[in-house]
Amino acid sequence: MISTVLRQTLRVGMVGAALVLAGCGKKVLDFRNAEIANGKIFSSGANSPFSGQVTNIDIFKIPNLNNGASPILKTLNSLIGASLYSDEYITLGDLCDVNVKDGILQGKGLCKAVKGDNVISEFSFENGVLQNHFKMFSKTSEFVIAEADFDSGRLDEKCCYPILIMDSSLPKQNLKKESWMATSFVTLWTVNTPFTKGVS
Template sequence: MKDLRHSLLLAGVTSIALSGLAACGSNTLDYRNAQISNGKIFAGDDNRPFSGHLTSLPDQQLRNSQSGLTQIMQFVGLGNQNFHGSTATVFCDVDVKECYLDGKAICRELDSGAVRYEMSFRDGALDGDFKVYAPTGDDNVISEVSFDAGRANGEQKVYNIVTKKLVYDLHWERGKSVGAQTRFDAETGKQTFQSHFDDNGKLDGDYIESAPNGTIFHKVQYAHGQKDGAEDTFDNATGKPTSHIEWQNDRMNGAYRKWDAGGNLVTDDTYQDGTLVPTAAEQQAASDAAAGMAYADCMKKWQRAGMALQAHTASPDDEVRQWQTSCQQGILPG
């Protein structure tokens, strides 16, 4: 019974899709009867290039074949993690020209026939507008972006299925993140993330993370993909600082401070070009230790020479004092 219902529904979906595709030819090929080789689509064992209309293509098969689509769909999923409704099986009808996907594609739920995705292809790659509809059957567009030769190109907005609030506002250029990238909380609508990318797709400028109530808990400066400037973290509940780090060319350079939950400073260090700089007290202690070791080494050398000195000098005490004075000055007597 289910197979019969499936067949009848597919026949209905195909007739609807074909109504506006007369210019693409009358050939219709079901995915079960297609052969796909190196991305090319053939009708069964026919070696001639297929042109016409391919039906019942599983949406997952289509999505997996387009890396640019996988890239933008991850944000649709991330922006709708609070949606726990059932997701139906989805099949796509798409035009094919000379073996390659070329033309408009519509993907519908198997049971309800509701549209889930609309897109278009050129020479086997996504090209033009791509729309994602909510799986709630209300024709609610939850994401839309344009593609150019298989890569997202332009602004992508993602809306939450449940609250219908904007959760992502992204910008792409041929598959690279460029310009401002922003995330919002699905419940409060407040900004929870902000970053900026340069023309090469590298982080550049403010990188800010916030709690759902809008309170900033992490911010850092980037310059063309490298941390460059101050990085600060704050306690979510109190807003008090928990750390402060200064960066230059992705290396710690400057102050490094940490505070405990009570707001007490527990670490106050300084770095230079990624290396911890000793404090004045630590430097003095290291200097004193080095001087002590040098003095001890100097006096050991005197002890080895002491017997010889006592044998030929009339005033060995004077000699000892001279050695000690010289050793204290870091000079080994000749």
């Protein structure tokens, strides 16, 4: 029979191990408890920039993402004839989860719609600018609607074609918002016009 002293020793050891493991994990900061100063993200009231994952950051607080992906959004929305602020207008998402190092965007990130957990865009940052592969998904997150590569914040002109997934019953030349909102997407159509050049 295990003595009381031994049980207490084991319990203390287990708690200590759990605390050590928790300390080894990546720090997570909800943006409600964060602030931006001089272009860097801080935990509210902290003197040193934050390193770890920042969750639920408003997409408009990430200007390098909006500016870098702007040509992609313009291309997609022009293809479906969607106007700004309309229900059909394609966006990168609303709230984002990003990784930062010393307050600067670094590593993978994603954005979701404000209502629901569907991922709308995936991307990577290096030293605060878009780098490597970028993806956008339909509002249901089931299909890729655009892919591109970035190099130091600029679109790679060799990989700049949107992929629209549309209902096969609709002619390609008559792409409309109905095809975008359709629930049955079975045809891949690669647009033959590249995105406009990336922004600086």
